[in-house]
Amino acid sequence: MGEGGGEGEFPPKKDGVEEESGFPAKTPARQLDFTGASDGHSLSKATTAAPTVVTTEVKTTIVIPSVPSSATATPTMTTTPLPPPAVGISQVRPTVLMGTPNPPSQAQILNAPIRIPKLESPKAKPRPVVEARDGTPQKKKQCNCKHSRCLKLYCECFASGTYCDGCNCVNCFNNVENEPARRDAVEATLERNPNAFRPKIAASPHGVQNKRPEEIGEVVLLGKHNKGCHCKKSGCLKKYCECFQANILCSENCKCLDCKNFEGSEERLALFHGDHSNHMTYLQLAANAAITGAVGSSGFAPPPAPKRRKSQEIMFNQANKDPSTHRLAHFPQGNSGRTSGGPTSGASPSPVSRPGGNASPATSKIVYRSLLADIIQPPDVKALCSVLVTSAGEAAKTVTDKRNETENRMEDQTETSLASSAQDHSQGNKDAADVEMVEADENQADKSGAEDASKGKPLSPATLALMCDEQDTIFMVAAASPNGSVDPGGYGANSQGQSEIYAEQERVVLTRFRDCLSRLISYAELKESKCSALARMQLQSPATATATATVAVKTENGIQQMPPMANGASRTTTQPTLNKPQPIQLTTTANTSNATNTANSHQLHKPPALSEKKDL
DNA sequence: GAGTTTGAAACT
DNA sequence: CAGTTTCAAACTC
Numbered sequence: 001m002g003e004g005g006g007e008g009e010f011p012p013k014k015d016g017v018e019e020e021s022g023f024p025a026k027t028p029a030r031q032l033d034f035t036g037a038s039d040g041h042s043l044s045k046a047t048t049a050a051p052t053v054v055t056t057e058v059k060t061t062i063v064i065p066s067v068p069s070s071a072t073a074t075p076t077m078t079t080t081p082l083p084p085p086a087v088g089i090s091q092v093r094p095t096v097l098m099g100t101p102n103p104p105s106q107a108q109i110l111n112a113p114i115r116i117p118k119l120e121s122p123k124a125k126p127r128p129v130v131e132a133r134d135g136t137p138q139k140k141k142q143c144n145c146k147h148s149r150c151l152k153l154y155c156e157c158f159a160s161g162t163y164c165d166g167c168n169c170v171n172c173f174n175n176v177e178n179e180p181a182r183r184d185a186v187e188a189t190l191e192r193n194p195n196a197f198r199p200k201i202a203a204s205p206h207g208v209q210n211k212r213p214e215e216i217g218e219v220v221l222l223g224k225h226n227k228g229c230h231c232k233k234s235g236c237l238k239k240y241c242e243c244f245q246a247n248i249l250c251s252e253n254c255k256c257l258d259c260k261n262f263e264g265s266e267e268r269l270a271l272f273h274g275d276h277s278n279h280m281t282y283l284q285l286a287a288n289a290a291i292t293g294a295v296g297s298s299g300f301a302p303p304p305a306p307k308r309r310k311s312q313e314i315m316f317n318q319a320n321k322d323p324s325t326h327r328l329a330h331f332p333q334g335n336s337g338r339t340s341g342g343p344t345s346g347a348s349p350s351p352v353s354r355p356g357g358n359a360s361p362a363t364s365k366i367v368y369r370s371l372l373a374d375i376i377q378p379p380d381v382k383a384l385c386s387v388l389v390t391s392a393g394e395a396a397k398t399v400t401d402k403r404n405e406t407e408n409r410m411e412d413q414t415e416t417s418l419a420s421s422a423q424d425h426s427q428g429n430k431d432a433a434d435v436e437m438v439e440a441d442e443n444q445a446d447k448s449g450a451e452d453a454s455k456g457k458p459l460s461p462a463t464l465a466l467m468c469d470e471q472d473t474i475f476m477v478a479a480a481s482p483n484g485s486v487d488p489g490g491y492g493a494n495s496q497g498q499s500e501i502y503a504e505q506e507r508v509v510l511t512r513f514r515d516c517l518s519r520l521i522s523y524a525e526l527k528e529s530k531c532s533a534l535a536r537m538q539l540q541s542p543a544t545a546t547a548t549a550t551v552a553v554k555t556e557n558g559i560q561q562m563p564p565m566a567n568g569a570s571r572t573t574t575q576p577t578l579n580k581p582q583p584i585q586l587t588t589t590a591n592t593s594n595a596t597n598t599a600n601s602h603q604l605h606k607p608p609a610l611s612e613k614k615d616l
Numbered sequence: 617g618a619g620t621t622t623g624a625a626a627c628t
Numbered sequence: 629c630a631g632t633t634t635c636a637a638a639c640t641c
Binding site: 148152153154159189192193196227229230231232233234238240241242 | 621622623624625626
């Protein structure tokens with residue numbers, strides 16, 4: 001078991017010679033030293049070998065469930081210097097690949113006694129991975145390592161940076177008690193491969209976000225395997241394949257044979273069509289993975305529940321048996337000579353595309369879309385920013401004017417002026433105290449966070465991911481006061497006036513932004529209710545509803561069409577009227593073709609006029 | 617649950 | 629860096 005660390009001979013092996021610690025005498029890239037002498041010795045090498053950080057922007061229209069607040073709960077494992085958030089395998093992973101301003105170094109990631117999935121009695125029974133109906137694992141996965149002492153990447157716990165807890169492993173060293181050994185193992189692993197503990201799945205610029213839904217045909221999950229898989233026999237359609245397991249398509253990084261895990265692959269489609277509802281859930285989970293840039297044994301997203309595997313495989317096998325769909329050729333890989341992956345006979349419908357390749361033909365697959373998908377376009381954001389900046393400027397001006405007036409009035413009253421000065425001082429102190437309190441709170445709330453980081457203690461990536469906002473705050477404070485003291489005026493302006501201006505600006509900006517969000521929420525609610533209404537109509541009269549599939553919603557801006565799908569699942573999107581959610585007028589329009597619908601939807605992709613957004 | 621298959625990791 | 633071995637998960641029966 002995961003708690004059985006240390007005792008018993010290891011390995012139970014043929015290799016013969018063993019070190020006194022029981023480790024095989026084989027000399028790996030760097031022999032591990034489990035004598036414990038390494039306790040506390042630094043991972044200086046690893047520490048300084050902070051690998052380059054891939055900064056990738058990921059966008060998705062798939063709604064990402066928020067991380068439960070419990071994720072930041074502080075475990076009570078007192079021997080752990082860094083209380084890690086409890087992270088299930090489905091947990092959103094750190095944003096190392098996501099452009100986090102200061103991603104943790106590799107050593108930071110690893111030096112941390114990272115995540116202890118759940119604190120239980122050491123004698124706790126092994127817990128199977130429990131999956132909810134939606135396929136979301138509720139417990140961390142448990143390894144079953146026997147020969148690796150859970151100190152090699154073979155061990156999923158070790159590879160994912162978690163301690164074994166409640167695992168079924170034998171002779172486990174991946175625990176608090178064997179931290180020195182574990183550290184050495186980490187060091188050795190890093191020496192072999194500095195990126196060993198980095199997320200295997202990097203976010204990919206390719207994906208759905210740049211395509212119209214009708215062009216997509218299927219959801220192409222973002223991200224690609226950094227190293228690529230090397231599958232030979234699984235067709236990359238089994239969980240043996242790391243790409244498949246992460247629910248991403250194989251990429252040019254892969255060296256797989258007879259790959260079927262590419263966009264447009266019939267086998268792959270068959271697999272997913274076999275369990276569409278489950279797939280939808282899976283998509284969200286995988287989107288998490290893409291978003292966070294990490295899934296799998298280094299955070300792999302949970303796989304789809306294998307409940308329907310049989311039926312899926314039937315379909316898959318049928319597809320395989322069909323000679324028309326059998327592919328001998330490797331599908332195209334941007335630069336590795338993969339051919340188009342097209343079918344070897346004319347029976348298969350269409351050429352396929354690879355991530356980053358040509359668009360695939362449309363299929364009838366429903367694409368899950370957020371209710372707010374496409375509502376916010378880049379120009380919208382720019383417009384909003386402009387509005388906010390303008391507002392901030394106006395606020396500053398107002399405050400300054402007011403202040404000047406007041407000062408003029410007060411000019412002759414020396415006594416009052418002195419009092420004011422004193423107040424400035426005390427106010428300044430108060431501000432300083434406030435800032436310090438904020439800082440203290442943050443440090444306390446996440447002791448393992450910035451404070452530890454500043455001390456050189458590592459952060460688990462998940463923790464870092466969760467505290468990025470706090471980091472920003474801390475950064476602001478630090479920037480205001482590089483020497484650690486806090487500028488009483490705030491932001492280094494050293495005057496209450498500035499402080500007031502900033503406060504007012506902040507108030508105005510936040511207020512405006514809040515209003516904007518409120519409107520978005522209102523719009524989403526409106527849209528949802530419209531979708532629901534439509535869905536009900538479809539239920540009542542499916543034929544009609546499906547045939548017409550058009551709901552005209554009259555707004556002050558004209559008519560908007562709603563796609564014939566409920567709750568965000570759609571292939572078309574409507575353009576919001578952000579400033580004023582209108583009462584719904586549902587009108588079914590007979591004889592409205594889908595083509596019309598699509599054409600309109602294209603038009604509707606245009607962002608709202610800037611004037612509208614000013615109202616935000 | 618035991619045995620087999622598979623592919624990543626470790627090693628040569 | 630290619631080939632081989634080891635390992636543990638995935639899968640099958």
